[in-house]
Amino acid sequence: GAGVSQTPSNKVTEKGKYxxxxxxxxxxxxxxxxxxxxxxQGPEFLIYFQGTGAAxxxxxxxxxxxxxxxxxxxxxxxxxxxxxxxxxxxxxASSLDGTATYEQxxxxxxxxxxx
Amino acid sequence: xxxxxxxxxxxxxxxxxxxxxxxxxxxxxxxxxLFWYKQPSSxxxxxxxxxxxxxxxxxxxGRYSLNFQKAxxxxxxxxxxxxxxxxxxxxxxxxxxxxxxxxxSRLTFGEGTQLTVNP
Numbered sequence: 001g002a003g004v005s006q007t008p009s010n011k012v013t014e015k016g017k018y019x020x021x022x023x024x025x026x027x028x029x030x031x032x033x034x035x036x037x038x039x040x041q042g043p044e045f046l047i048y049f050q051g052t053g054a055a056x057x058x059x060x061x062x063x064x065x066x067x068x069x070x071x072x073x074x075x076x077x078x079x080x081x082x083x084x085x086x087x088x089x090x091x092x093a094s095s096l097d098g099t100a101t102y103e104q105x106x107x108x109x110x111x112x113x114x115x
Numbered sequence: 116x117x118x119x120x121x122x123x124x125x126x127x128x129x130x131x132x133x134x135x136x137x138x139x140x141x142x143x144x145x146x147x148x149l150f151w152y153k154q155p156s157s158x159x160x161x162x163x164x165x166x167x168x169x170x171x172x173x174x175x176x177g178r179y180s181l182n183f184q185k186a187x188x189x190x191x192x193x194x195x196x197x198x199x200x201x202x203x204x205x206x207x208x209x210x211x212x213x214x215x216x217x218x219x220s221r222l223t224f225g226e227g228t229q230l231t232v233n234p
Contacts, residue, residue: 031220042119042206042224043160056221089158095220103150104222106160 002026004107006092012113013082021077021110025094032075033093033104034067043091049075050097082114117142119207119225127231128197135182136192136228138207144168147211149190150222151181154204163205166190197232204229 005024013019025032030051035043045059049069057067064082069075079086089111093104118141128134140149151163166174166181174181182191194201208222 033221035222040226042208042226043222045221045223048220050220059221091160093160093222099220103162103165105162106152108157108159111158 004092004094004105006090006107006110008110009108010111010113012115015082015084015114017082019079019082019112021079021090021112023075023077023092023094023107025073025075025092026105028096029094029105030072030097031095031102031104032069033095034075034077035091035093037089037091037109039088046077046090079112082112084114087112087114117144117147117209117211117223119209119223121207121225121228123228124226125229125231127233128194130199130232130234131196133193133195134197134230136194136205136207136230138190138192138225140188140190140207140209142188142209142211144211147209149181149183150208150210151179151190151192152206152208152224153201154206154227156203160206164192194230199232199234202230202232 007022032049034046037043047067048056052072064080067077089109091109093106095104096102120139147168149166153161164176164179166183178195180193204227206224206227208224
């Protein structure tokens, strides 16, 4: 079946602008995660959804970052007033559920560049 | 707080030989899971292998095996019979929580090891 998809694959924006990044998880996966990967580093956790609700948003760096998953499937990560330090690859992952056993399947990522 | 350490920024191996990628972890939880992911230059994270903290046997998946030493808090990945397509970045990751628990669902990643397989 289809894997996790993310759009756009690349996004270039100017400092101060608003951006939205979309994630479409594997069908039937109730858990969805957002991570951010800076160059040369491992991914860092941002937020985890179980169904429609954010079960853990402790990784969001500040209040410019917000994510939603209104129908328990597609999720959108929203970044307001972008800064150059937000430049990174944003990875989305989904899992059958949020329990510790199941692996997370990652999408190809969105490369965000803030100029 | 959980932490993953990968001390090898880069590793080289000859095609068809075995290679071990090191991973140590730190956690105060008794229940946790350890994962290895491969990230080729295309950027996608590919799941390779999983080891639960209570699993008595080391996990194996094809050419991948996990050398799990709980007392030493290490979870090294062994790749046997290396292939040119194994050249990639490899990440060790951990999530806290027992099977069936949803708490601590996040993955914490190490900084990765860049593996190069030479012909």
